[in-house]
Amino acid sequence: MTTLPTDPSTEAPLALAGALDEPVRRPKKRRPLGTASWYATALFICAVMVVPLLWMIAIGLKSRTAVFEVPPKLLPHEFHWGNFIKGPQAIHFPRLLLNSTIITALSVLGGVMTAMMAGYALARLRFPGRKMWFYLFVGSMLLPGVVGLIPLFQLYKSIGWYDTWLPLIVPAFFGGNPLFIFLARQYFLAIPYSIDEAAKIDGAGHFRIFTSVMLPLTKPAWITMAILAFQASWNDFLNPLVYLYSSDKWPLSVGMASFISPFAGQTPDWSYYMATNLLYMLPPLILFFAAQRYFIQGLGSLGSTTQK
């Protein structure tokens, strides 16, 4: 048996952080599975996760007709790199990408900014109604989004927001994701109060304490939130589907879904689709590998709602 690794103390503020990127913290002496069967199972798991993606790339490189060969071949005979140009062109990918980028960037900004401000006030300022608002915000987490769908649709329609991006962006600037408020508050609670006291003695007001003292200290929290907000907005399908009618305003999610259910009589173009889908996956993939730690923190923090 090799020497056991020491438990690395992480700076992770949220109790469940680090599950993915840290080495196994609790060394197990017992190995319920033998080495051979462990690796066989591991190989199977990896195959289930990776083979569909490799197949996607393989189809993306095939010619439009080779896709329908019977029996199907797993690998392409010749590589049609042009699919990566023509596929995206077929659904106006650059336009959809731009739409998705604008919608996502603004809802990330709005969601993180309002949650950080609210979390700061709820955690560090004493004011009447503090508990009540906290419970109302957190309680609304349990409310399924579908309850608001129809009244909000009518509301947006009556004020001329139908077929605009506003219903996808504006709610984020009004604390649209109560989970973020909860996370921000938890994070602010962990910062020592002596820091505010010192800043106050120096004559700083609340806004200045928030922007120049608190925001730098809470960087992990808002990066985590930004990633969660990015994922939520980049993946959102139901809302843009309901609120956007014109295809030139669609984000990628709706555009990609329409790719495979084209108008009657046409068969979807598989190789074009697969090539384009790879491009659609790239931004979140790059973000994941660049900021893996924060991704896991975000998920861990979802679990930490049970902790006090």
Added chain:
Amino acid sequence: MNRSRVGMSRSAGSDTRAAYLFILPPIIGFSVFVAYPLVRSFYLALTKYNGLTDPVFVGLDNFRRLFTVDPAFWPSLKATGYLVVLYVPLSLGLGLALAMFCNQRFAGVRIVRTLAYLPVVLPAIATITLWKFILNPQVGLANTILAKLHLPTSSWLQSPSMSMPSIVIVMLWGVGGTMIIFLAALQAVPTELYEAAKVDGAGPYSVFFRITLPMISPIMLLQVILQTTAALQTFNQPKILTGGGPGFSTNVLMLSIYNNGFSNLGRIPQLGYASAQVWVLFILIIAVIALTAKFSSLWTYSDNTPD
């Protein structure tokens, strides 16, 4: 507003003002995007409403129609229940198994974890649309592999009996999300407990049922609630993969709500009727949360000793 209250320092008053400035956006958001729609949607559920003319109050008529007239309602409730019953136990079971598998010390275990988590990172629509091709009966990857291994193939999404299991398979590809939460829960179990069990000569089964499972039961409880409520609201998969078919086999409640309220298939939107369905779904969700929480004391372990 309470600035002038006797005994309150100047800074307490400015605290209040600053605090309300800081939480003003979510207060407005809560009123406009949460409270108002909640009340309004309950009212709409009691009306006949096409979205163009004013809603007409009809009392409980929408619910009467749902439960006694609509031929699609009970099948949609059944499809929703089938999805939950199939998906939630499998997701929790596989997620926990995968977490325990990845909580062992083997070289390369981090690669397995990362790859198992990978599908969760990808955009939902990208993976769902990809799986629609994978499950294509003629040239899809699933049948290609099964045929190569001389195993029976399936028509997957096109078969009334396999359509819902196929949707659940697609959803389970994202089981890495459940895994990562259980993994964190497993890593929070104090090592001393395992050491003590070892000293007492406990076997792997009693370690699992007497230590691991009780220690992670609070997380398990949360996962049961979160996953059940999320599964009750499943929309993307049936919308993209099957459109509710074949027949009504995958026409879950959310899809039915969408079709009644928003689908532009030349029909008049029935927003009142769809709101009634929303409230059926909402009450189901509340019931699940209430029941799970009520009976949680039977199977969750809570540590009452103060730290």
